[in-house]
Amino acid sequence: MLDYPHYSNYDSVTKAMIAFGHILRSKGLNVGVQEVLDSLIGSTLGILEDKNRLRYALKALCCTSEEERHSFDSIFDWFWGDERLEIKGKTTYKNQSNIKKKTQGSLVMMGKGEGEEGEEDAKRVSGANAIHRLRKTDFSKIEAIDSQFLEELAIQLWQQMSLRLKRKLKAAPNSGRIDLRNTIRRSIEKGGDPFDLQFKRKKKQKKRLVILLDVSGSMDKYSFFLLRFICALRVHFERIEAFLFSTKLIRITEYLNAHNLQQTLVMLSMQADNWSSGTQIGACLKTFNEDYAKRILNGQSTVIILSDGLDTGEPEVLAEAVRNIRLRTRQLVWLNPLKGMQGYEPVQRGMSAALPEVDVFRSAHNLNSILALEDLLAAV
């Protein structure tokens, strides 16, 4: 497919509509047989004569979010436009070549890349001893050969942790006020005598967990593992929201849903055009406040910021953004991988500006430190 096909290439409305459906699908819109069928039915209702109405109708049928509506318009113009616009083949494939380029770079291939010279404390050994050692090894010092092993170990341990968390939530005593309505209902089968008392209590509000992960250059070594950690949490936290940031903030919640992690990572690298560049923590958190905080944070949420605090922006901006997030949350946690280093003091401008607003300040540089977060997550 070198250029976008045009409706005039097809000899019937049906074929054109099917082709249009294919294009939308290839552009990532969730368009199936049902949508195409509905579009065809719609076209028999007289909307074909007016191009704008056709646009509105197809838009309502094929799009499922505001973002999709934006990309829809340009595709629509290409396909149903009055004149044929030649689009060079590159457009179609640009994204893919982008992925390739990106995948060699950072996150996606991190686990499999050539890796640097091994540090002394990360020798490849097998058995229990190795596990013990790997759990304590800083993510940035993991050797390439070990990384695969560590990844498996990490996923296993995190899953266990998620499971424990889930069980904790389940075990709650069956008490509270007597539920008269249900008790009476139960009593009907016993001829009207309230034999089994039924209880009710306030439904536990599902609390939200919001994670903001720094993927800037300085965090490169850690972000790979931390992103996997977020994916592992996704399995057991129903209400999790995740964002990536470096110079720009990107919402990745929907991608965490995909079962295939590798696929997720590729999709993420497609989104991040500024992967592994400098950090604008303050500006990104400000964007978060402006665009998402109102909707997502409800005063019951826990927000976790995973970042090394090496901010290139103004510390005042960061401090204010963190304060504003704090106002809308129950707990604000800052996890800094650098804190695992010996002799680390949070003295960088950004970090020290943000610190007074943070409830919990901890490390997240190796497996053990992440597993130690269990107590925090259990309280979410």
Place this chain on the structure above:
Amino acid sequence: MNEKIDVQKIAEGFDSLSYILDDELATVLFLMMRLEKPLLLEGNPGVGKTEIARVLAQYLGTEVIRLQCYEGLDVHTAVYEWNYQKQLLSIKLQEQSNKSALEKEEHIFGEEFLLQRPLLKAISNPERSPVLLIDEIDRADEEFEAFLLELLSAFQISIPEMGTIKAKHKPLVILTSNRTRELSDALKRRCLYHWVEYPEFDKEVRIVQKHLGNIETDIITNIVRVVQHLRTLKLQKTPGIAESIDWAQSLLALGYKDLDAKAMDQTLGCILKSSDDIKSIKKGGIEELLQQI
């Protein structure tokens, strides 16, 4: 069939009910009725999503049944519930009668003991299709969403004690969401989707005028201008259409003929509903704000 007129007719019908409908939404509503698909409306709070359902019902001369979603909404509050107290009384009353157990059971699970909640009510209208408004679906749990999906595909509800109730007239379903969470793909795919924007300047002026009984004064255009400007600022709570209308009403009630700094200062609470916003606007200076516009 002359559908072109139909879309037009919808727009005109809404217009006569004081709702100003653009061509896009009119087309979508037309499709919704023709394809018998639910319509999912998303948009910022205060853009009039709920109002669309109300006016649609008015336009079609039918009732609107509203289900307000919230976290923890369950089948008992959304679909049906038995009137247990009444059942219990009935059991006691019938103890002495010589009806068989089967007859007694049939009696207490009869329709008079059934409390209809919105969803059941929506499919049991015997005469015409009602408009079913499922408001803020994003607040309900995922489990409820799955249940809703089932209802929206079959339009039938089964009650174990009574059997299956199938809709005689399919309701016109409008769902609204403020996007506090993403809805499931399955639900989205079943619906038509429309994103409701804040109205443009001219449209909002007309909306406010309609609500104030079509008076044409400069104060309304000024009010809308200020509100539209406020929306471009990064506020904690962005004012919606209802705020514009409220504000215009209050200013007129206070007898102002024009929007000046004093008037605005006095009525700022009508449009800004957060103390931080009020503070930041006052800090920036109301005079300056008015001059900018």
